[in-house]
Amino acid sequence: MNHFDANTTVKRWLSDLDSALQKRDIAQVLDLFDDECYWRDFIAFTWNLKTCEGKEAIQHMLEATLERAQPSNWQLEDDATIEGGVCQAWFTFETAVATGKGYLRLREGKCWTLLTTMQSLKRYPEPLKENRPLGAEHGANKQRETWLEGREREKSELGYSVQPYCVIVGGGQGGIGLGARLKQMGVPTLIIERNERAGDSWRKRYKSLCLHDPVWYDHLPYLPFPDNWPVFAPKDKVGDWLEMYTNIMELNYWPSTECKSARYDETAGEWVVEVDRNGELLTLSPKHLIMATGMSGMPNVPQFPGAETFEGEQQHSSQHSGPDAYAGKRCVIVGSNNSAHDIAAALWEHDADVTMLQRSSTHIVKSDALMKEALGPLYSEEAVAQGVTTEKADLLFASIPYRLLPAFQRPAFDAIRERDADFYQRLEKAGFMLDFGDDDSGLFLKYLRRGSGYYIDVGASELVASGEIKLRSGVGVERINPHSVTLTDGSELPADLIVYATGYGSMNGWAAKLISQEVADKVGKCWGMGSDTTKDPGPWEGELRNMWKPTQQEALWFHGGNLHQSRHYSHYLALQIKARMEGIDTPVYGLQRVHHES
Numbered sequence: 069m070n071h072f073d074a075n076t077t078v079k080r081w082l083s084d085l086d087s088a089l090q091k092r093d094i095a096q097v098l099d100l101f102d103d104e105c106y107w108r109d110f111i112a113f114t115w116n117l118k119t120c121e122g123k124e125a126i127q128h129m130l131e132a133t134l135e136r137a138q139p140s141n142w143q144l145e146d147d148a149t150i151e152g153g154v155c156q157a158w159f160t161f162e163t164a165v166a167t168g169k170g171y172l173r174l175r176e177g178k179c180w181t182l183l184t185t186m187q188s189l190k191r192y193p194e195p196l197k198e199n200r201p202l203g204a205e206h207g208a209n210k211q212r213e214t215w216l217e218g219r220e221r222e223k224s225e226l227g228y229s230v231q232p233y234c235v236i237v238g239g240g241q242g243g244i245g246l247g248a249r250l251k252q253m254g255v256p257t258l259i260i261e262r263n264e265r266a267g268d269s270w271r272k273r274y275k276s277l278c279l280h281d282p283v284w285y286d287h288l289p290y291l292p293f294p295d296n297w298p299v300f301a302p303k304d305k306v307g308d309w310l311e312m313y314t315n316i317m318e319l320n321y322w323p324s325t326e327c328k329s330a331r332y333d334e335t336a337g338e339w340v341v342e343v344d345r346n347g348e349l350l351t352l353s354p355k356h357l358i359m360a361t362g363m364s365g366m367p368n369v370p371q372f373p374g375a376e377t378f379e380g381e382q383q384h385s386s387q388h389s390g391p392d393a394y395a396g397k398r399c400v401i402v403g404s405n406n407s408a409h410d411i412a413a414a415l416w417e418h419d420a421d422v423t424m425l426q427r428s429s430t431h432i433v434k435s436d437a438l439m440k441e442a443l444g445p446l447y448s449e450e451a452v453a454q455g456v457t458t459e460k461a462d463l464l465f466a467s468i469p470y471r472l473l474p475a476f477q478r479p480a481f482d483a484i485r486e487r488d489a490d491f492y493q494r495l496e497k498a499g500f501m502l503d504f505g506d507d508d509s510g511l512f513l514k515y516l517r518r519g520s521g522y523y524i525d526v527g528a529s530e531l532v533a534s535g536e537i538k539l540r541s542g543v544g545v546e547r548i549n550p551h552s553v554t555l556t557d558g559s560e561l562p563a564d565l566i567v568y569a570t571g572y573g574s575m576n577g578w579a580a581k582l583i584s585q586e587v588a589d590k591v592g593k594c595w596g597m598g599s600d601t602t603k604d605p606g607p608w609e610g611e612l613r614n615m616w617k618p619t620q621q622e623a624l625w626f627h628g629g630n631l632h633q634s635r636h637y638s639h640y641l642a643l644q645i646k647a648r649m650e651g652i653d654t655p656v657y658g659l660q661r662v663h664h665e666s
Contacts, residue, residue: 077155078174079144081172082172083142088100089134089140092135094134098126102176106469110640112163112186113134113139115647117617119469119471129657133657137164141160141161144157145160146158154174155173158172166188167188168184171467181467189643192254195252203215231256231353232258232354233356235354235357235358238261239261240362241269242362245289246641248289248638249642250645251318257319258352259319260343262324265311265323266311267306267307272389273303273389274385276410278300279300279306281632282443285443287631288309289638291316324346331583357623359575359578359579359627359628366581368568369384369570370568372545373548374548380563382566385569391417391418394564397565398561399415399567400423401569403567403569404427405521409424416531424537426500426540430503431522431523433522433525434491434524438484441483442477442484447461470597498535505517505601518596518604543557544556551564575626576593590620590621591621592620592665594614595614598610613660616641617644618656
């Protein structure tokens with residue numbers, strides 16, 4: 069099948085879908101779908117992030133949403149393609165209140181996967197491109213307010229004489245990117261951050277930290293990194309970019325501000341948020357509260373017998389500032405994931421004696437292999453040259469339902485396993501316990517399911533394989549002594565420094581701390597999708613729990629993830645909040661049930 073035939077096939081399918089939807093003939097709609105079918109919707113129909121699997125689920129969704137959504141004008145965008153017998157195409161559509169974009173996969177003329185996403189609210193377009201603000205005020209005006217005067221007024225009023233519609237707790241990459249989305253949509257928003265400067269959440273981490281994902285994967289909304297930006301940006305460079313971005317995007321950002329508590333006033337329909345702004349106690353009354361404290365929640369610090377007797381230093385990885393003070397010191401790293409490897413390598417470079425304690429198996433993938441086999445088709449200079457913009461790459465990745473993602477990912481990670489077979493053999497010979505996920509689906513699924521259990525190798529694995537970083541695997545900590553760690557096999561490791569690279573709990577731990585345990589239990593666990601794999605218990609939920617979508621607590625939202633996810637999903641979260649601010653009816657279909665409280 070060539071482009072012409074593929075275009076004809078897709079246009080016919082879209083026309084038939086449009087006709088059936090206009091007639092509200094759900095049976096006719098279902099006839100257009102394969103027996104195995106998936107419809108993933110980002111707020112266009114459901115005002116939710118929701119995947120419907122199978123015709124029965126699609127039928128229920130349409131019965132609940134079709135009359136209000138009023139979808140129409142389904143049009144092919146760009147040429148359709150055919151690959152492996154699957155016809156694929158971009159399309160546009162409209163609903164009663166919004167414009168939309170999506171991606172379609174057909175097998176033998178029937179829909180296999182369908183992605184529908186809301187792109188903009190018709191009555192409230194963003195001030196972009198042809199809608200951009202004029203900037204200059206032409207003509208004579210004795211009451212003229214310059215841009216600077218207006219900006220200073222806005223900063224002096226918001227949070228004092230004018231209440232924000234949203235408060236974002238957490239001013240790292242996620243909060244900043246979401247704040248930019250909301251600012252562009254005209255939603256009065258305050259971002260509050262404990263650190264002294266925007267970007268400090270990066271600057272204050274261990275000195276060797278850098279992005280392990282390539283630049284094409286990591287752009288922020290509206291303002292991509294320049295063409296000379298390094299492929300893997302060092303932490304301080306990222307911190308400076310975030311600070312610059314905060315200023316250029318005119319965000320209302322309160323550094324040196326800590327959220328002390330929050331509670332939802334159901335009668336008033338607003339939050340009561342107590343903050344300490346550089347010693348000034350203030351009460352904010354936003355309509356919506358967004359936890360943007362990162363994908364991770366509170367640090368997991370294990371409690372080992374005897375820890376209080378240790379005479380050296382103990383740190384969680386989030387507290388470790390760097391290796392400079394530990395030359396010649398005996399350092400034990402508890403954990404074997406990204407932070408553990410980064411910290412261990414930096415300590416080795418500064419002549420410390422480093423032992424990594426690996427308690428369970430870890431997925432390792434070399435950075436260059438990941439870029440070539442897994443990320444390259446969507447996020448690379450070659451992809452850009454072929455017309456795969458960041459927006460298209462994000463939507464293409466989102467167009468694969470999570471149920472199908474393992475099958476889509478396995479070929480890439482099978483190729484990586486074969487490509488780097490010698491590397492993996494040397495690691496295993498050193499005693500390192502390797503895995504490719506419970507079902508061999510690799511890095512991305514491990515990240516989505518549990519947010520842990522992997523390392524993108526940028527050099528530390530070679531040190532482990534060669535024995536330069538010592539390794540103890542398959543054992544845990546029995547107890548901690550004044551100058552050593554006793555392991556579960558009875559052996560003892562001398563130690564001057566213990567770093568707990570033991571990860572983080574669910575994001576709802578922040579809700580428990582700032583709001584209440586009752587609310588944390590009400591919204592339940594954040595992250596994971598119910599895959600019934602290690603650290604991601606079932607039942608199957610089909611989307612990430614609680615992320616970027618309505619929760620069981622009214623007007624409480626969670627935002628986070630890596631730079632790619634923060635960039636992409638902030639768009640849909642901001643649209644949901646903008647619609648509520650403007651009084652648009654937003655009935656949520658398929659509000660997530662809570663199966664796991666933490």
